[in-house]
Amino acid sequence: MRLHEAESPNARRVWVFMKEKGIDIERVPVDIRAGENLTPEYRAKNPMGRVPVLELDDGRFLAESVAICRYLESLHPAPTLFGEDEWEMASIEMWNRRAEINFAMNAASAFRNITGFFKDRETCVPEWGQVCAEEAKSQLGVFEEQLAKSDYLAGDRFSIADISMGVFYGFAGMIEKMAQVDFELDRPNLKRWYELVSKRSSFS
Amino acid sequence: MRLHEAESPNARRVWVFMKEKGIDIERVPVDIRAGENLTPEYRAKNPMGRVPVLELDDGRFLAESVAICRYLESLHPAPTLFGEDEWEMASIEMWNRRAEINFAMNAASAFRNITGFFKDRETCVPEWGQVCAEEAKSQLGVFEEQLAKSDYLAGDRFSIADISMGVFYGFAGMIEKMAQVDFELDRPNLKRWYELVSKRSSFS
Numbered sequence: 001m002r003l004h005e006a007e008s009p010n011a012r013r014v015w016v017f018m019k020e021k022g023i024d025i026e027r028v029p030v031d032i033r034a035g036e037n038l039t040p041e042y043r044a045k046n047p048m049g050r051v052p053v054l055e056l057d058d059g060r061f062l063a064e065s066v067a068i069c070r071y072l073e074s075l076h077p078a079p080t081l082f083g084e085d086e087w088e089m090a091s092i093e094m095w096n097r098r099a100e101i102n103f104a105m106n107a108a109s110a111f112r113n114i115t116g117f118f119k120d121r122e123t124c125v126p127e128w129g130q131v132c133a134e135e136a137k138s139q140l141g142v143f144e145e146q147l148a149k150s151d152y153l154a155g156d157r158f159s160i161a162d163i164s165m166g167v168f169y170g171f172a173g174m175i176e177k178m179a180q181v182d183f184e185l186d187r188p189n190l191k192r193w194y195e196l197v198s199k200r201s202s203f204s
Numbered sequence: 205m206r207l208h209e210a211e212s213p214n215a216r217r218v219w220v221f222m223k224e225k226g227i228d229i230e231r232v233p234v235d236i237r238a239g240e241n242l243t244p245e246y247r248a249k250n251p252m253g254r255v256p257v258l259e260l261d262d263g264r265f266l267a268e269s270v271a272i273c274r275y276l277e278s279l280h281p282a283p284t285l286f287g288e289d290e291w292e293m294a295s296i297e298m299w300n301r302r303a304e305i306n307f308a309m310n311a312a313s314a315f316r317n318i319t320g321f322f323k324d325r326e327t328c329v330p331e332w333g334q335v336c337a338e339e340a341k342s343q344l345g346v347f348e349e350q351l352a353k354s355d356y357l358a359g360d361r362f363s364i365a366d367i368s369m370g371v372f373y374g375f376a377g378m379i380e381k382m383a384q385v386d387f388e389l390d391r392p393n394l395k396r397w398y399e400l401v402s403k404r405s406s407f408s
């Protein structure tokens with residue numbers, strides 16, 4: 001297997017996941033700034049033009065970070081990062097989705113629309129970026145509340161939800177500086193949790 | 205178990221999923237237009253203020269449609285809607301996410317920002333709605349290409365990816381009228397696939 005990737009939060013999620021599992025595979029860099037991900041050659045791997053993409057030994061390609069992680073979990077079940085019983089699996093899925101949909105997508109949309117980082121290939125609407133920045137900040141309150149109740153997002157077990165939110169939370173600090181927005185990242189429970197998560201060797 | 209729900213595409217995904225599984229549980233209507241989903245009572249069930257929410261018999265609550273479906277799949281494994289082997293499970297996850305992230309979220313954002321349907325509770329940026337409408341239309345091309353290769357989105361088996369895309373595709377027809385946008389829904393393979401999917405009794 002090979003992982004086609006670039007320096008992006010989504011690729012980083014897969015690296016952290018693989019480190020937690022002790023999986024080490026070849027990595028093939030994709031030059032996103034130069035638009036390599038938008039070429040016909042790359043779109044044959046992932047028609048959505050995104051990274052990362054996992055290339056299987058039989059030549060098939062798998063895109064979408066969480067789908068890649070789930071595939072790796074099937075091949076290497078221990079330690080589980082998607083949960084064991086019905087409730088835990090569902091709860092991890094719920095928190096992983098909240099981290100992505102409610103926080104990360106808003107933060108990323110703020111970044112792209114305000115900074116115009118990809119304005120060579122997409123239409124940016126700065127006013128919308130500000131709406132998203134406010135939304136990301138507001139949604140963080142739900143994570144802060146949850147982390148007052150448990151060590152990790154979906155309970156006592158470190159999971160893919162913590163990998164996702166940990167990577168996005170770290171990235172959000174950079175977005176704050178580049179887009180000059182304020183997500184109010186510095187909240188007591190989130191901070192305590194991020195210290196716990198980011199000191200794991202998989203995050204280094 | 206009880207499902208707290210409203211007439212929404214996400215709730216509909218869960219209904220269709222349950223019908224496919226032969227699951228029948230009590231449904232509790234939530235009045236979204238009146239903002240019932242934003243009250244403290246409802247937020248105690250789902251702090252994100254969204255529908256649907258599954259209430260378990262022990263009083264726990266599970267939000268996020270796909271997390272709810274995965275929980276129901278654990279309890280009622282047959283017929284599988286999330287796949288059986290490693291590749292199939294990952295491939296279904298990939299296509300389900302593409303249906304949600306690449307198509308549905310753009311179509312829904314076009315709807316909300318252009319029509320101002322929820323302008324009593326969110327800031328709408330019509331210009332952004334137009335960007336999303338273009339993006340949704342563009343992404344549909346990937347689905348059209350995929351459906352030239354297989355009967356269903358993730359291969360030969362009907363799955364949750366078809367439920368998601370089927371519900372969103374149906375909803376997109378309404379969005380086109382209400383927001384006066386054009387997703388070019390009428391493409392040969394998508395049309396053939398939608399006829400196949402929407403004639404299932406679960407979709408009626």
